[in-house]
Amino acid sequence: MKLSLKNKHYISHIILITVSLLSIFPFIWLISTSLKGGGENIFAYPPVIIPKDFTWDNYIGVWKRVNFIGYFINSMIVAGGTVLLNLILSSLAGYPLARMEFRGKKISFFAILATIMVPFQAIMLPVYLITLKLHLTDNISDLAGYLGMILPFAVSAFGIFLMRQAFMGIPREMEEAAIIDGCNVFQVFLKVLLPMVKPSLAVLAIFTFIGSWGEFLWPSIVLTKENLYTLPVGVNNLQGMFSSNWRYIAAGSILSTIPILIFFLAMQRYFISGENEGAVKG
Amino acid sequence: MFKYYGKYAPYLFLLPAFVLLVIFFFIPFFQTFALSFNDYSSSIYLPIFVGIENYIKLFKNPVFYKVLLNTFIYLIVAVPILAIFPLFLAVLINQKIRGVTIYKILIYLPVIVSIVVAAIAFKWLYAEQGILNYFVTMFELEPIGWLTDPNWAIYSVIIVTIWKGIGYYMIIYLAALMSVPNELYEACDIDGAGFFQKHLTVTIPHIMPTIALVTTISAISAMKVFAEIYVMTKGGPLNSSKTIVYYIYERAFENLDLGFASAMAVVLLVIVMAFSIINIFCFERNKYQI
Numbered sequence: 246m247k248l249s250l251k252n253k254h255y256i257s258h259i260i261l262i263t264v265s266l267l268s269i270f271p272f273i274w275l276i277s278t279s280l281k282g283g284g285e286n287i288f289a290y291p292p293v294i295i296p297k298d299f300t301w302d303n304y305i306g307v308w309k310r311v312n313f314i315g316y317f318i319n320s321m322i323v324a325g326g327t328v329l330l331n332l333i334l335s336s337l338a339g340y341p342l343a344r345m346e347f348r349g350k351k352i353s354f355f356a357i358l359a360t361i362m363v364p365f366q367a368i369m370l371p372v373y374l375i376t377l378k379l380h381l382t383d384n385i386s387d388l389a390g391y392l393g394m395i396l397p398f399a400v401s402a403f404g405i406f407l408m409r410q411a412f413m414g415i416p417r418e419m420e421e422a423a424i425i426d427g428c429n430v431f432q433v434f435l436k437v438l439l440p441m442v443k444p445s446l447a448v449l450a451i452f453t454f455i456g457s458w459g460e461f462l463w464p465s466i467v468l469t470k471e472n473l474y475t476l477p478v479g480v481n482n483l484q485g486m487f488s489s490n491w492r493y494i495a496a497g498s499i500l501s502t503i504p505i506l507i508f509f510l511a512m513q514r515y516f517i518s519g520e521n522e523g524a525v526k527g
Numbered sequence: 528m529f530k531y532y533g534k535y536a537p538y539l540f541l542l543p544a545f546v547l548l549v550i551f552f553f554i555p556f557f558q559t560f561a562l563s564f565n566d567y568s569s570s571i572y573l574p575i576f577v578g579i580e581n582y583i584k585l586f587k588n589p590v591f592y593k594v595l596l597n598t599f600i601y602l603i604v605a606v607p608i609l610a611i612f613p614l615f616l617a618v619l620i621n622q623k624i625r626g627v628t629i630y631k632i633l634i635y636l637p638v639i640v641s642i643v644v645a646a647i648a649f650k651w652l653y654a655e656q657g658i659l660n661y662f663v664t665m666f667e668l669e670p671i672g673w674l675t676d677p678n679w680a681i682y683s684v685i686i687v688t689i690w691k692g693i694g695y696y697m698i699i700y701l702a703a704l705m706s707v708p709n710e711l712y713e714a715c716d717i718d719g720a721g722f723f724q725k726h727l728t729v730t731i732p733h734i735m736p737t738i739a740l741v742t743t744i745s746a747i748s749a750m751k752v753f754a755e756i757y758v759m760t761k762g763g764p765l766n767s768s769k770t771i772v773y774y775i776y777e778r779a780f781e782n783l784d785l786g787f788a789s790a791m792a793v794v795l796l797v798i799v800m801a802f803s804i805i806n807i808f809c810f811e812r813n814k815y816q817i
Binding site: 254257258260261262264265267268269271272274275278288290291292333334335337338340341342345346347350353356357358360361362363364366367368369370371372373374375379396397399400405406420421424430433434455458459461462465466476477478480481483484491494495498501502505506509510513516517 | 530531532533536537538540541543544545547548550551552553554555556558559562616619620622624626628629630631632633634635636637638639640641642643644645647648649651652654656657658661664690693694698747750751753754757758772775776779780785788789792793795796799800803804807815
């Protein structure tokens, strides 16, 4: 029985294995190159996947010359700050939109909705001018540099709508009971409602983190100093630093990918379960 | 239910988010239009009001049409593939087979990795004496200038965008497939329908809204590509891989021609907004119901 089931699906397996291999092959080839020593021709025909002159030297070399720890810390600060602000601001804004009646509710709702329709790339130039005017750039101070990378992405319509949806799912009796117990509106929000939307907060945190971690365009526009480079900007810079030393470029690229790979494997159920469909911004 | 909050409470809750949205969204939004009516090419501190001159310059510029054409190529190549192929994979994975989680993780991996690393990895595959050209020469063909031949560059970049998007859309389709009632498939089995017949008659009609959704979101993100191009080709050779966003970036931040870049940004804005409106009002309505 088991065997016949397997046979029925073997074509599916062949296709899925092929696509899986194609999905990871560019990384495999990069890893292979990063482990080849100077004695091995990386342009050899036919190509060799398993290094003959195996070495860790490229990793050691690139680690010594490139401040990966610094890039990592910068990425952590920027992604961490972006996540934290998104959690706070989105839940604050989502609550009245889900639960309160007030004048201007419809306008607020559509104003937030409008921000989904406009791509950041179309308005990035004035955003940059405003960031300059507010002195939120790294030539003022490191803190200003970080804020300049965080604040334009500190709140998103996606987050607000996600939290609004979460608050709408809570039974109203919860609030009533809390009010009767003597809570005011802020206590209701903080002590009763917020703990109940933890799953949505987790989803928002994870997807905001991934988005912010991989962001390249905005940091490459605002950054002027190498000591504030985030990982994507730093990795792109490897190309200039090591012009055609592909062993180093490959080793550096792989090194920079390790943190997000660990994060992904630890959190994979959030990404591949399909429950959070459409959560990553395109 | 009684109203337990004060008159100003809702505004207080909304205030912090709105302050940031005003500073980093609404002001820049209107400023984009304002900038497009000014000339900054003599000095970026002393703009001169020039009316629609930037738009006239834009529409007379052959690069503008090249860039639009490239974005159009991006759309017609990437969008159909991203709308159909992930669906096919999702259908395969949705069968009760072994190793589903492993397949999902491996195929999703490109989504999670930084686009910069992905672009570098492909640049290495595309190298003149790289591994891809080895396979090309194996068939006794001339090596291809993947990123250096104007006829190939845009397609080489599109491949990266597609490769990075497949896993993402596959997961969206998988979620949609869960909602197809099993009885329909059972009915097909009783009627003796084959694999393709079954999915053409049951699956595709049932998840048509998701196919439409994937089509519009992949179109919107295809119009916003930047990093792939920045890392791999810088828009070259001969503008052959330059798309709208890269052109805006180049004119604004390398040539400091803010007015011209803003006119281009307005064009991008209009196109993307059209797609977004279709998306929000047709396919994601339930998500944004007031």
